[in-house]
Amino acid sequence: MSASVQETPRRLPIPESHRIPTELPGKARAVVLERPERLAAPAIAKVGLSEICLSYRTGSGERLLALDHINLQVKAGEFVCIVGPSGCGKSTLLHLIAGLHQPTSGQVLVDGQPVRGPGTDRIMIFQEHGLFPWLTVARNVEFGMKMKGIGKPEREEKTREYLRLVHLAKFEKSYIHQLSGGMRQRVAIARALATEPDVLLMDEPFAALDAQTRDLLHDELERIWGDTGRTIIFVTHNVREAVRLGDRVILLTFRPGRLKSEFPVDLPRPRHLEDPDVARAAGQILSELRDEINHSLEAEYSSGVKPRVKPGGEE
Amino acid sequence: MKRAVRYIIFYGALFGLWTLLAKLKIWPPYLFPTPWGVGDALYQGFKDHTYWIAIRVSLQRVLVGYGISVVLGMILGLGVASNKFLEETVGGLLVSLQSLPSICWWPLALLWFGLSQNAILFVVIMGSLLSVTLAMEDGRKQMPRIFSQAGRNLGAKGFKLFWYVLLPASLPFIVSGLKQGWAFAWRSLITAEMLYLSLGLGQVLMMGRDLNDMSAVIAVMILIIAIGYVVDGVVFKGMERRLQSKWGLTAAT
Numbered sequence: 001m002s003a004s005v006q007e008t009p010r011r012l013p014i015p016e017s018h019r020i021p022t023e024l025p026g027k028a029r030a031v032v033l034e035r036p037e038r039l040a041a042p043a044i045a046k047v048g049l050s051e052i053c054l055s056y057r058t059g060s061g062e063r064l065l066a067l068d069h070i071n072l073q074v075k076a077g078e079f080v081c082i083v084g085p086s087g088c089g090k091s092t093l094l095h096l097i098a099g100l101h102q103p104t105s106g107q108v109l110v111d112g113q114p115v116r117g118p119g120t121d122r123i124m125i126f127q128e129h130g131l132f133p134w135l136t137v138a139r140n141v142e143f144g145m146k147m148k149g150i151g152k153p154e155r156e157e158k159t160r161e162y163l164r165l166v167h168l169a170k171f172e173k174s175y176i177h178q179l180s181g182g183m184r185q186r187v188a189i190a191r192a193l194a195t196e197p198d199v200l201l202m203d204e205p206f207a208a209l210d211a212q213t214r215d216l217l218h219d220e221l222e223r224i225w226g227d228t229g230r231t232i233i234f235v236t237h238n239v240r241e242a243v244r245l246g247d248r249v250i251l252l253t254f255r256p257g258r259l260k261s262e263f264p265v266d267l268p269r270p271r272h273l274e275d276p277d278v279a280r281a282a283g284q285i286l287s288e289l290r291d292e293i294n295h296s297l298e299a300e301y302s303s304g305v306k307p308r309v310k311p312g313g314e315e
Numbered sequence: 316m317k318r319a320v321r322y323i324i325f326y327g328a329l330f331g332l333w334t335l336l337a338k339l340k341i342w343p344p345y346l347f348p349t350p351w352g353v354g355d356a357l358y359q360g361f362k363d364h365t366y367w368i369a370i371r372v373s374l375q376r377v378l379v380g381y382g383i384s385v386v387l388g389m390i391l392g393l394g395v396a397s398n399k400f401l402e403e404t405v406g407g408l409l410v411s412l413q414s415l416p417s418i419c420w421w422p423l424a425l426l427w428f429g430l431s432q433n434a435i436l437f438v439v440i441m442g443s444l445l446s447v448t449l450a451m452e453d454g455r456k457q458m459p460r461i462f463s464q465a466g467r468n469l470g471a472k473g474f475k476l477f478w479y480v481l482l483p484a485s486l487p488f489i490v491s492g493l494k495q496g497w498a499f500a501w502r503s504l505i506t507a508e509m510l511y512l513s514l515g516l517g518q519v520l521m522m523g524r525d526l527n528d529m530s531a532v533i534a535v536m537i538l539i540i541a542i543g544y545v546v547d548g549v550v551f552k553g554m555e556r557r558l559q560s561k562w563g564l565t566a567a568t
Contacts, residue, residue: 132465143471144469195470
């Protein structure tokens with residue numbers, strides 16, 4: 001199965017009129033141009049996964065293979081979306097990149113260096129946002145900087161800057177429970193960016209939000225990505241969201257999680273969820289995904305025990 | 316407002332009943348102290364500074380003992396919560412030790428520390444350490460895992476992770492345990508102080524017994540209750556309220 005990963009990725013039939021040359025200013029983002037060193041060394045991927053396997057013991061004692069020989073290269077400044085049915089291990093993959101867990105075998109490389117643990121160059125944004133309810137919005141945003149030992153004046157300045165970026169400058173003194181779901185996710189994004197990571201790892205960050213808020217946050221995320229030039233790895237089960245946001249969409253299989261196929265998305269930006277081209281591309285991916293979803297549903301309904309155990313299930 | 320009225324009615328009735336029984340003189344005053352006798356004992360006690368000194372000494376002791384308990388209990392609790400071996404061994408021992416009144420340590424404490432302040436402190440610590448430890452263990456387990464993940468992800472580790480993430484994240488879950496630990500510490504302290512000349516409130520109470528002055532005994536009992544109540548109402552209620560307003564919880568327990 002892992003052989004199929006090596007195949008040339010399937011291209012979506014994108015109408016010629018929508019295909020844009022890579023040198024177009026809109027595509028080549030300003031920040032990328034400011035950092036020529038990234039262009040100078042294209043050989044080393046920003047994030048590289050090589051032969052990642054992860055297995056763990058379930059409650060009943062049997063070994064379960066969660067991730068099976070995952071190989072993936074993500075370029076600096078790239079926006080990669082990973083989709084798959086629930087239980088395919090896509091969130092687990094992010095935890096591995098974040099260094100919160102270790103793979104059973106294989107290596108996670110960042111700038112060619114193996115990952116040994118959590119690092120502030122890779123910041124994760126969780127579905128349940130993971131903000132600290134005992135701190136104000138501003139203190140949440142500055143948390144990573146404080147851990148790094150950055151002085152107070154600089155922290156405050158950066159905090160204000162990033163809160164402005166997500167349009168929450170007025171809420172710096174609020175506590176998390178006073179914010180709406182969309183605002184919380186924006187704080188989480190500001191907190192992640194304030195640590196100035198090279199890579200943002202987003203684990204279904206918008207899954208719990210209503211459709212309108214999600215649309216807004218898609219626009220904001222696309223804008224922030226364009227402004228800051230971060231590398232983003234975005235996990236979702238929503239294919240259309242993946243096509244809306246990603247330069248590339250990676251499809252994982254259901255248990256064990258393998259790379260099934262990948263789809264470059266050459267649509268012009270800014271995109272919109274309702275664009276016919278987005279819908280068409282999503283339709284293509286969805287038809288492939290459907291088999292996997294069926295597998296996952298079968299597994300969930302046939303076996304009495306729901307094997308939804310993540311390796312981080314116990315600490 | 317309504318609650319205040321209820322309080323006044325209840326305590327007024329209680330006081331009235333006491334006064335009535337005292338006035339009826341069913342029992343002699345040395346068996347059943349009168350309200351005015353207790354009032355006089357309180358006045359005299361504060362006037363000649365006995366009570367002020369006793370309160371200061373007792374509060375100092377309980378603060379030191381309880382403080383040590385909290386620090387040790389948090390470390391122990393975290394250890395027990397994060398290590399399977401410790402949980403099965405130390406955790407089980409702690410639960411079984413909870414049924415032991417802390418004053419049972421008194422004979423040993425006397426042997427180890429002599430007739431000293433430290434013997435009292437030891438009893439206080441043994442009284443409250445377990446509640447704090449068990450509360451911390453429980454809090455660490457109940458605390459959503461995402462907080463420690465997010466903290467580690469943002470670069471917190473070791474002591475910083477404990478101080479800035481694990482501790483505040485588990486506070487809503489441990490505040491009731493801290494409160495219970497305080498109550499145990501206070502009770503253990505008074506018990507231990509009753510056992511030898513210690514200057515504290517416990518000894519002042521025993522002094523009332525030795526002089527067959529039941530009014531003084533009641534007066535000191537009232538002081539002990541009042542201090543316990545004030546600490547609970549000011550320190551712990553305040554802490555709970557602050558937690559609730561920050562976390563947006565309706566009830567912290």
